Each structure stands twice: as C-alpha cells, then as structure tokens.
Amino acid sequence: MDYSRDSFFNSFQKIDFVGFDLDHTLIHYKIQELGKLVFDCLKRYVVEIRSFNKDLLQVEYDPEICVKGNLCDISKGNLIKIDNDNKVRRAFHGVNKQLSLTEIEQQYNQDKIIEFSGHRTENFLPVFSYFELGMGSLFIVMVDFFDEKKDQTCKNYAEIAKLVLDAMDYIFNDWNRGYYYPTITNNLDKYIKKSPKIRKLLEKMKENGKGLFLITNSLPEYSNYLLSFSIGSDWEKLFQIVVFFARKPSFYDSKAQFEIISQNEKSMKLMFGNYNEFKKLLFNSTPNKKEFKTCYFGDHLIGDIKECKAKTDWNTVAIIEELKPNSNDLLESPKWGSFSFCDSSKETKEEKKKTFWQQFADTHSDYYVYSLEEFYDQYCEFLSKK
Ligand SMILES: [Mg+2]
Numbered sequence: 001m002d003y004s005r006d007s008f009f010n011s012f013q014k015i016d017f018v019g020f021d022l023d024h025t026l027i028h029y030k031i032q033e034l035g036k037l038v039f040d041c042l043k044r045y046v047v048e049i050r051s052f053n054k055d056l057l058q059v060e061y062d063p064e065i066c067v068k069g070n071l072c073d074i075s076k077g078n079l080i081k082i083d084n085d086n087k088v089r090r091a092f093h094g095v096n097k098q099l100s101l102t103e104i105e106q107q108y109n110q111d112k113i114i115e116f117s118g119h120r121t122e123n124f125l126p127v128f129s130y131f132e133l134g135m136g137s138l139f140i141v142m143v144d145f146f147d148e149k150k151d152q153t154c155k156n157y158a159e160i161a162k163l164v165l166d167a168m169d170y171i172f173n174d175w176n177r178g179y180y181y182p183t184i185t186n187n188l189d190k191y192i193k194k195s196p197k198i199r200k201l202l203e204k205m206k207e208n209g210k211g212l213f214l215i216t217n218s219l220p221e222y223s224n225y226l227l228s229f230s231i232g233s234d235w236e237k238l239f240q241i242v243v244f245f246a247r248k249p250s251f252y253d254s255k256a257q258f259e260i261i262s263q264n265e266k267s268m269k270l271m272f273g274n275y276n277e278f279k280k281l282l283f284n285s286t287p288n289k290k291e292f293k294t295c296y297f298g299d300h301l302i303g304d305i306k307e308c309k310a311k312t313d314w315n316t317v318a319i320i321e322e323l324k325p326n327s328n329d330l331l332e333s334p335k336w337g338s339f340s341f342c343d344s345s346k347e348t349k350e351e352k353k354k355t356f357w358q359q360f361a362d363t364h365s366d367y368y369v370y371s372l373e374e375f376y377d378q379y380c381e382f383l384s385k386k
Pocket of ligand 1: 021022023024025129298299300
C-alpha cells in the first residue's frame with residue numbers, strides 16, 4: 001500500500017474512471033450462509049453425479065473448518081496457513097487432526113517453507129474468495145472419507161482436489177445447471193446484504209465527474225439479480241460500460257473478443273473481451289481527453305489486484321472484509337486465527353508475523369478498506385474538508 005489516506009484521496013480526485021468488481025465488492029454476501037450453500041451444492045454434485053459415498057450428504061457445513069487465506073495442500077491432504085516468508089505456521093490433516101510443530105517440520109522439512117506465489121499450483125489450491133470456502137471445506141472432509149476408506153472414487157488426495165474443482169466448475173460456470181443459482185436467486189434476502197451506502201457511493205462519484213464501469217467474472221443473468229436486489233432495478237444507469245463473464249485475470253492480457261449484449265448512446269453491456277479493447281472503449285467514450293486515469297476496486301487479490309496492477313496502468317483498491325475491526329462474523333477464526341497475522345506461539349517461539357496474504361495485499365494494492373461502505377465514509381469525510 002503506497003498511500004496514506006489523505007494522499008490517496010488527493011490522487012483519487014484526479015481519477016477519471018472508476019471500475020468495480022461485483023461479488024464481495026459491490027455485493028456483500030452473508031458469508032456463513034454462502035459457505036453452507038456452496039458446500040451443500042458441491043456435495044450434491046459429488047454424490048449425485050460422481051457417485052461418491054452418500055454418507056457425505058450427512059456432513060454438515062462447519063465454517064471453522066476452512067477460512068479465507070487457507071491453502072489446500074493437494075499432495076498431503078492438509079489445510080495450511082502460511083506467513084509472509086512462505087513458512088507453514090498452522091496445519092490440519094483432515095478436519096480435526098492438527099499437526100504438531102514436529103509433524104509440520106517432518107512434512108515440510110526443517111525450514112517449513114513451501115513454494116507458492118499466490119496462484120494455484122500442482123500442489124496448492126488457495127481458498128481465496130468466499131465462494132471457495134465450501135471448496136476447501138469439502139476437500140478436507142473428503143480427505144477424512146479417503147483415510148477412513150469410506151469411499152474408493154478417488155485414488156489419492158490429488159484426485160479428491162480434481163473432483164472438488166470439477167464440482168466448482170459444474171455449479172458456477174453454467175446458469176442452467178446445478179442448485180447454486182436457483183437457490184440464491186430465489187432467496188436473495190437470505191444470502192445477500194442490502195447496501196444502500198454503496199449506491200450512494202456510486203452516485204457521489206458520478207456527481208464528482210467520474211465515469212463508472214463494472215468488470216465481473218459473474219454471468220449476466222446472475223449479476224442482474226444481485227444488482228437489482230442490492231443497488232436497485234435501475235442499476236444500469238450508473239455504469240457506462242459493464243462487462244460480464246470477463247475471465248479475470250486472463251482478461252488483462254487475452255485477445256478474447258467482446259460480445260455485445262446491449263448498447264445505447266449512454267451505456268454498453270458486454271461479455272468476455274480483453275483489457276486492450278476495453279481501454280479503447282473507455283477512450284472512445286471520452287473524446288475530449290487525450291489521457292485518463294483509472295482506479296479499480298476488487299476483493300480478489302490475484303484477479304482484481306495483483307494481475308490488474310501488473311498488466312494495466314490502473315490504480316487498485318483492495319476490499320478486505322477481514323480487516324473490519326471487532327467483527328464477529330467469522331473474520332477471526334478460533335481455529336485459524338486472524339487473516340492478517342500468524343500468532344506468536346509459545347510452541348514455535350516465533351514472533352507475530354504477517355500472513356502471506358496480508359503481505360500480498362500490502363505489496364500489490366495502492367489502498368485497501370474493509371468495505372465500500374467504509375470507503376464511502378472516508379470519501380465523504382475527505383470531500384467535506386475540501
Ligand atoms: Mg469479487
């Protein structure tokens with residue numbers, strides 16, 4: 001993070017375009033409810049379509065099993081938490097077996113350092129967005145089924161991870177299949193928090209001369225449900241350009257063509273596409289300006305922040321809900337501790353260190369807040385001092 005609050009907002013005044021991610025940025029989910037829904041939808045796929053042991057359906061979602069920032073260690077069947085030196089600081093094998101320091105040293109060698117740079121690898125599957133809490137939980141529950149020889153569908157932990165990823169693809173990547181989309185869109189009150197301040201923030205930015213756009217990986221039908229519920233049925237008039245199913249982070253350097261969904265003089269709705277073409281669209285919408293500055297807000301530290309920062313000339317603001325002070329909504333886990341720090345431990349005699357992901361946010365974002373509501377309050381305070 002490069003800026004103090006005042007210097008950030010001073011430079012934000014010069015921004016011409018503000019872009020937003022959708023899920024967990026403009027739209028706030030009720031995280032426990034979402035985790036349970038994803039876990040249940042994944043279980044049903046694994047049992048009903050891939051014939052895994054039906055007893056899996058009886059396992060209830062427990063939000064303590066897996067938290068944002070964990071890594072699934074695919075080769076060992078562990079869930080782990082790492083610090084900013086890539087050292088394994090806490091690990092569980094299966095749901096309940098916590099590894100002792102000696103076991104961590106045995107499994108990860110003396111220095112406990114793993115090779116991981118943020119992206120998914122052959123060995124590590126990061127649980128990064130809240131959509132993935134159910135994925136990490138199911139992986140580790142299925143590790144117990146495997147160890148206890150309750151199911152023969154998978155021959156090793158890597159095959160379990162592959163099956164869980166297949167389930168993620170099945171429930172999220174097609175509007176017309178699985179239980180996720182019908183359940184959530186028929187029960188929006190149960191899963192989504194309404195955020196009147198976020199609409200006010202968008203209006204305030206427009207009043208201050210900024211053009212707004214939205215780039216989301218979500219499907220158009222789904223996004224429309226969420227935005228109508230949370231921002232209002234006239235949400236479209238707030239944005240100049242909306243891109244659905246953008247496939248971030250490959251959006252920033254792919255050559256995928258845009259598909260036009262609808263277009264009028266004031267706004268465009270598109271699908272797919274790429275950053276270079278997107279920039280031309282922004283440029284065409286500001287014929288009087290030769291140069292413009294852009295700032296992008298998102299929660300995904302890879303897709304919205306690191307890759308965006310590396311491959312565009314945009315500033316980035318990370319939304320990290322875990323930074324909310326005194327939150328009891330699962331943001332500091334009794335089992336895993338905080339998102340930002342690894343506890344100092346009598347056992348390891350190691351000092352309190354930043355986690356891998358906290359260091360990642362510090363390195364790759366220009367600024368971060370715990371929500372856009374908080375950003376609205378800071379922005380209003382800044383404007384009132386002018
Ligand atoms: Mg998001």
